Amino acid sequence: GAVVSQHPSRVICKSGTSVKIECRSLDFQATTMFWYRQFPKQSLMLMATSNEGSKATYEQGVEKDKFLINHASLTLSTLTVTSAHPEDSSFYICSAPPGASGARNEQFFGPGTRLTVL
Amino acid sequence: GDSVTQMEGPVTLSEEAFLTINCTYTATGYPSLFWYVQYPGEGLQLLLKATKADDKGSNKGFEATYRKETTSFHLEKGSVQVSDSAVYFCARSASGNQFYFGTGTSLTVIP
Numbered sequence: 001g002a003v004v005s006q007h008p009s010r011v012i013c014k015s016g017t018s019v020k021i022e023c024r025s026l027d028f029q030a031t032t033m034f035w036y037r038q039f040p041k042q043s044l045m046l047m048a049t050s051n052e053g054s055k056a057t058y059e060q061g062v063e064k065d066k067f068l069i070n071h072a073s074l075t076l077s078t079l080t081v082t083s084a085h086p087e088d089s090s091f092y093i094c095s096a097p098p099g100a101s102g103a104r105n106e107q108f109f110g111p112g113t114r115l116t117v118l
Numbered sequence: 119g120d121s122v123t124q125m126e127g128p129v130t131l132s133e134e135a136f137l138t139i140n141c142t143y144t145a146t147g148y149p150s151l152f153w154y155v156q157y158p159g160e161g162l163q164l165l166l167k168a169t170k171a172d173d174k175g176s177n178k179g180f181e182a183t184y185r186k187e188t189t190s191f192h193l194e195k196g197s198v199q200v201s202d203s204a205v206y207f208c209a210r211s212a213s214g215n216q217f218y219f220g221t222g223t224s225l226t227v228i229p
Binding site: 041093112114 | 164
């Protein structure tokens with residue numbers, strides 16, 4: 001099946017710094033990718049839809065200047081948490097539909113990135 | 119509105135016990151339905167899916183049947199193992215390839 005990778009898997013940073021998380025589709029092209037945030041013992045919250053070659057679409061309540069998304073190629077989307085604060089600490093997961101070769105409405109998820117802001 | 123309602127946990131079972139995790143959905147159309155599993159510290163893995171009414175998804179001994187009349191997609195396994203301990207998420211597809219997730223059900227299987 002299709003594989004989605006994320007890098008890094010775990011990152012610890014100081015408050016006020018920016019952190020970039022990469023999401024890659026390894027064996028398929030993804031014109032759309034999704035970024036989720038998961039709080040401890042809670043479900044996934046969709047943050048934004050990343051669109052290749054155009055601006056991301058953010059869900060209500062998600063600060064687009066805080067969470068910068070860039071989908072520069074058909075296999076890479078990046079999420080940059082700018083001026084991170086401890087409340088940004090969370091598990092960030094990306095996903096991508098497999099495209100024309102995949103099943104209807106299916107999603108493949110990355111392994112997630114654990115961000116801890118000190 | 120459209121949503122997924124999932125049985126709250128945590129659920130603790132003895133090995134070889136029968137498992138049921140309830141999931142119901144609301145939707146204006148006929149979405150695809152999924153169960154995802156998340157092992158500790160990892161991302162989500164697709165466990166099984168069903169794309170139309172009366173379809174049965176199955177994998178690793180787990181089963182779920184798409185019931186349009188009851189708008190349900192309950193997850194079942196006849197005999198759980200310790201290695202099944204994880205968080206299970208019910209999900210449905212939405213427009214634009216987005217997903218709606220349930221809140222997740224934590225399962226712990228004790229020897």
